[in-house]
Amino acid sequence: MPQPPARDIYLLSPKTLSPETIAVAFAKTSRSPESFRDIAAELSDEQSAKFHERWVVGYGHASVAEHAVLHIAVENISRLAIECLESNRLASYTEKSTRYQLWDLTHYYTPRTIAAGPLAGLYQQTVARLFVAYRASVEPVRALMQHKYPRKDGESEARWDGRIRSRYVDNCRFLLPAASLANVGVTANARVLESAIRKLLSHPLEEVREIGAAVKAVAQAEVPTLVKYANEVPYQWETAAALTAAARPVVGGGPAGADVQLVSYDADAEDQFLAACLYRYGGAAFAQCAVAVSALTPAQKAALADEALRRLGQYDVPLRELEHVSYTFDAVMDQGGYFELKRHRMMTQSPQRLTCDLGFAMPRAFEEAGLRVEYQAALEAAAEAYRRLAAELPEEAGYVVPNAFNRRVLMTLNLREAFHLCELRGTPTAHFSVRRTAGQIYAHIARVHPQLARFMRCRDNPTWPAIEADYFVKVA
Ligand SMILES: Cc1cc2nc3c(=O)[nH]c(=O)nc-3n(C[C@H](O)[C@H](O)[C@H](O)COP(=O)(O)OP(=O)(O)OC[C@H]3O[C@@H](n4cnc5c(N)ncnc54)[C@H](O)[C@@H]3O)c2cc1C
Numbered sequence: 001m002p003q004p005p006a007r008d009i010y011l012l013s014p015k016t017l018s019p020e021t022i023a024v025a026f027a028k029t030s031r032s033p034e035s036f037r038d039i040a041a042e043l044s045d046e047q048s049a050k051f052h053e054r055w056v057v058g059y060g061h062a063s064v065a066e067h068a069v070l071h072i073a074v075e076n077i078s079r080l081a082i083e084c085l086e087s088n089r090l091a092s093y094t095e096k097s098t099r100y101q102l103w104d105l106t107h108y109y110t111p112r113t114i115a116a117g118p119l120a121g122l123y124q125q126t127v128a129r130l131f132v133a134y135r136a137s138v139e140p141v142r143a144l145m146q147h148k149y150p151r152k153d154g155e156s157e158a159r160w161d162g163r164i165r166s167r168y169v170d171n172c173r174f175l176l177p178a179a180s181l182a183n184v185g186v187t188a189n190a191r192v193l194e195s196a197i198r199k200l201l202s203h204p205l206e207e208v209r210e211i212g213a214a215v216k217a218v219a220q221a222e223v224p225t226l227v228k229y230a231n232e233v234p235y236q237w238e239t240a241a242a243l244t245a246a247a248r249p250v251v252g253g254g255p256a257g258a259d260v261q262l263v264s265y266d267a268d269a270e271d272q273f274l275a276a277c278l279y280r281y282g283g284a285a286f287a288q289c290a291v292a293v294s295a296l297t298p299a300q301k302a303a304l305a306d307e308a309l310r311r312l313g314q315y316d317v318p319l320r321e322l323e324h325v326s327y328t329f330d331a332v333m334d335q336g337g338y339f340e341l342k343r344h345r346m347m348t349q350s351p352q353r354l355t356c357d358l359g360f361a362m363p364r365a366f367e368e369a370g371l372r373v374e375y376q377a378a379l380e381a382a383a384e385a386y387r388r389l390a391a392e393l394p395e396e397a398g399y400v401v402p403n404a405f406n407r408r409v410l411m412t413l414n415l416r417e418a419f420h421l422c423e424l425r426g427t428p429t430a431h432f433s434v435r436r437t438a439g440q441i442y443a444h445i446a447r448v449h450p451q452l453a454r455f456m457r458c459r460d461n462p463t464w465p466a467i468e469a470d471y472f473v474k475v476a
Helices: 019-030 036-041 045-058 062-067 079-085 120-148 157-175 190-201 206-222 234-247 269-281 286-294 298-309 320-324 335-341 364-368 372-392 396-400 415-426 432-448 464-471
Strands: 069-078 092-095 181-189 260-265 326-334 347-351 406-414 472-474
Touching (some): 019 036, 019 062, 019 190, 062 181, 062 190, 069 079, 079 181, 079 206, 120 157, 120 364, 120 396, 157 364, 181 190, 190 206, 260 432, 269 286, 269 320, 320 406, 320 415, 326 432, 335 406, 335 415, 335 432, 364 472, 372 396, 406 415, 415 432
Antiparallel strands (some): 326 406, 347 406
């Protein structure tokens, strides 16, 4: 009796096949009955390139390019440039941490447009002053943390420092400007890389455009066809210019200080989630599920929510049906906190330009370490330099803005991502800036959707006002 073919699961290894060939081997399974192994064995790099020209580039079967994955090392780019690089949702990044490393005094970028102009001296002076204040703050803040978290019996100096290191570096980092250089490891498939290169090449900052050209060159050496047509996109900068003009007369409002406002949510979202659960595990139309849920008493709804979420273990991901519930927040937070928040890819973020216009945060540790005056003076000097630079070069002026200054961002996220964000960033080991913002997001959700928020595993964390009182003298 003829047997069905046996199950076979194996790796198409990038050690033996090029990324473009792997992508073609997978793509061809759509039309070929042969095994991937056999398809790959028949392919040459030239044939793969031809295939991609025809199918990916010619017919727009772009998802094929997702099977070609690259790991690109990007070193010594400014943290302002990193924002554009990391704005691609479907890639993966790991960057030099402002929590675990200290920056050297010279590790910052100077844009050519500023270096060649009359404000070059002001820029160098301002950034150098911030770096000096940053380095000078390390020992006093470290001594403060040593006093607060004394060495344990038998603990080595190195182990003690490791235990408290993020506590002092977390504070010092408020002084680091966006010009600070960092390294980023990027893992991305050729499809997202093409989109990233387009965005980089179309950016208003010269540094970012140069990074785009370099990333393209590196990628093309590995996937010659798939990123070949990644070029600058006039739509991107022309639209940015048009909308900047349209937005100019619209001023004021928004969150006061470093606050988070819930600007939009669905008041019926708890019912919506419960109906989606009945829908997924039953056979009725959604309208019927919604009617069934609306007929339940509050206690019955609570019991159904229990069934959906009470079995969540510490490391479990909650049901996907939470993605039917979404929120939009207008949020202001310090740039250091924003830099961490922006890494959450399962949401839509619209950040405004980095400026010195929304005030700055002052961590309590600076006051306790007797550094309040130096801290404030360095930041006020940065704000003054920012204003003078912004009058000439509004994009490049962002380089002098330190992490302490506030940033405004519109965020739309679903409740499943909110669970993840509030839990990961609300934990006491997270940086206190992002903990405060995560706490604000949680507080809004708990207020409008208490029946779902009670399952968020951040519910017992300190509240955001408590975090603010513990860690900040002021937040704006
Ligand atoms: C203790 C700690 C230390 C950190 N240190 C550093 C550091 O030194 N340097 C640094 O750059 N970052 C650091 N981070 C940030 C971290 O790497 C993440 O970028 C950040 O926490 C965003 O979290 P996320 O990727 O889980 O979430 P999101 O991007 O919000 O994604 C939500 C969820 O979707 C899923 N998901 C999203 N994208 C993918 C994907 N591509 N593949 C598979 N699943 C995916 C995951 O389940 C993820 O939890 C640190 C974070 C923590 C908590």
